[in-house]
Amino acid sequence: MAKLPTSVPLLIDRFGPHTHTVPPGGWTSAEVPDRTVKTHCCFCGQQCGIQLKVKDNKVVGFEPWQDFPFNLGKLCPKGVKRYLQGDHPDRLLTPLERVEGEGFRRTDWNTALDRTAEAIRRIQKEHGHDAFAVLTGASLTNEKAYLMGKFARVALRTANIDYNGRLCMVSAAAASKKILGYDRAANPWSDIRKSKCILVAGANIAECAPITTEYLWSAREAGAKIIVLDPRMTPIARTVDLYIPVRSGGDIGIFNGMLHVMIERGWIDRDFIAKHTTGFEEVERTVKKYTPEYASKIAGVPASMIVRAAEMWGPAESSFLLHSRGIEHHTKGVENCMAAINLVVATGRIGREGSGYAMITGQGNGQGAREQGQKCDQLPGHRDIENPEHREHMANVWGVLESSIPRKGLSALELFEAAHARKIRGMVLLSFNPMVSLPDQRFIREAIERLEFFAVIDFFLSETARFADIVFPGSLMEEDEGTTTSAEGRVIHHRQVVDPPGEARQDWKIICDLAARVGPKDKFAFSSPKEIFDELRQASRGGASDYYGITWEKIDEQNGVFWPCPELDHPGTPRLYEGGRFAHPDGKAHFQPVEWRPAAEEPDEEYPITLTSGRVVAHYLSGNQTRRIGALVKQTPQPYCEMHPRLAEKLSVTEGDFVRIESRRGSTTLRALIVKTIRPDHVFVPYHWPLERSVNNCTIRAIDPVSKIPEFKICAVRVAKSAAPEDDHVKLAPEAGGLR
């Protein structure tokens, strides 16, 4: 029975989020640390190298790791303050079970594991294997991601496992795979510096991937032209050569319009297209009607901007495409990305130094997490769960019958729709906070409340964990060991820095303990994450994301290894597609024609304004971690509604007024931030907050038919000046979703 066991204020009082500002030992402590450990930041797909200082088994500070080649010591504010999580008073230190009306009480590990195992057995017996679902995070190590996939398919034998990368990279992944054959950035980031023209589409790099700005600026110093597409003038857009304030959902207008002009003016590489690609004729036919004038109507920008973009990108000596959630979070997210990648392949500028393509991963292990088999449609090594050969390979690695491996299951949002329809009856969730991060929050809450049993593994009691029957205290990145795969495709080593506090356990141990109670115990008899990694290497062998030749020792020696790395003496593959060899069986890139279509919900008379959402640099994903770090909360304490002065005037709103944003699904009331740096037909709200301050009260559950990513970046709202809100949550602290 997954309902709140007591009131939100009482839960917050005990479990937070509270802000924690002071490091272990206090600010004035000048003690010499016991040791300094080289590891990586736990946030975002950049996975910067960092050194953590340890004293008495606690992380007490950091020192930049200037030799790590990706970031050379650079860090964003989240990286600087990440160490404050370890000794946080909100940390979960014992297993908990819900007590109706009171909240949670401490329980012991055996009771928590036995109760969960019993619930799994009962639900699966009564409603079938697929009625119990597993939901995971994309911030897990590769080892944990692999283990979760095995846990679902071998121990629970459920098809229904998916992960929160479904909110992040899946559109980029699907598009890249369709055209280029691999789901991975084509180039290492060092190639960005050498490019002469860079197109940044829907990527607020300054807030979401700050380290990447230095790569852009280095290219600019060396003479590169930079084009940015975004409805908001972001900090990188301010100083680039061409900023195109595209309307949200209009990107295909820009891409197809640019290609139209490039074909007309002869700025495509017909030799490359003939030798190394298929399907260009249909793309050429498709973009014929995308004249700059027609494209400008779709994109909502002057035609001259599209022509100018083509003039910069078309004849460039070398070029680099970067994109992220701005074009991916759409019901046509895959098509948006494909239209963008078409531009890269049409010029033949890929697979060489300074020329290529990369999608910017948002989550810590967004890249690796989708390779190891915790997606509902994939087995490890990027294998297709419906492909008989791929299934056979995994059956051999796992020592099970091929027929026992479940088929394709439901994606993250579909899982909640199934829970709402009472088809999913129980769920185990690890490091995912849907009660902030999923769209249409009222529906998601109803879906969770309909679960008969809900267990959560996390290190803080997230907004979602409040609904759990059993809460298992898990581990922070620095309390475990394993690998992640950065946005570049570089597999890196997170070292264990300290032990989990109290009775908290490493997540992989919790999963193995649970698996031993519900499935074949011998298949989860791992004694270390390194053992799991060694099985993962075998599992991925021969797959697209081949990790077989990667060992932890090689990672340490080389400061990371890029996949594919098929043999032990192979150095890894930083740059894909060299020599025009693509990853499809025919070795060619497969162009994909793309027609523009409207969003699931376009503005209309009733809801005339486009709402778009995104991030701020101080917070990470649902804020479950960063809304507890005092310095980061101070930097951006609460969400706000960005609007242009012209819109503000129309709505009679002045700076600091409260505005109510209302969609067909729900509403939120926030303070207005009036800025000229946003399109006058859009409003923007950052999404890291819960409850009444959640922009996801308003966003829509519509998903891309291929990637199943939700359309976070566009829905129709009305906005009106409002009195100060009087809801129950106003008095909470800002980090908890209040307005003080």
Place this chain on the structure above:
Amino acid sequence: MSELAFFIDYSRCIGCRACVQACEECDTHRGQSMIHLETIERRDTVQTAPQMCMHCEDPVCARVCPADAIKQTPEGVTQSSLKPRCIGCANCVMACPFGVPKYEAHIDQMMKCDYCFDRTSVGKKPMCATVCPSQALTFTTREEIERTRRGRPINEWRFGDEVVRTKVFVLVPPATTRVDVGLGALRAGKNGPHIRPVAKDDVAALLEDLP
């Protein structure tokens, strides 16, 4: 330390505040950040500007200090006020042309950036310049800056008739040799000339020739 210098490139600043957060982690003043991140005029632009102590060759903050609490090292680093000497008069706060020193009432002392002297004096980079993700703050050699940046590093400022040379450099367009701070405009007050960001940062203006 002598070969390395501090450079600020405002065109690179992304307003992330990594510098502010990292400054707080410095061993000599843990818990106290001494760099400021200024938001120019958020309504008009996303431009931001980190403001650290510029370490003037002839620091006016030290000159006006009645208690002789502000010292300059032989390397040219102007340090925060010495706790036993500082009388909290805030003369330095008012005198500094860059608006850097801050009087901290809770400790009754003036605090400001000391060039991470604990780090720079032993060959390390200042914390803010080490972490700055966009390298708007950089600690490197002048040769390296001239090789890798398009702008010109300058350290000469004119405030009215007063010329100030600083240890910290800023990157400016190549044609610029000195930063003239328009005191005239500022003196004219709110009714006088006012420097506004150019219209290019107004997204609505960019969309105006839409068919």
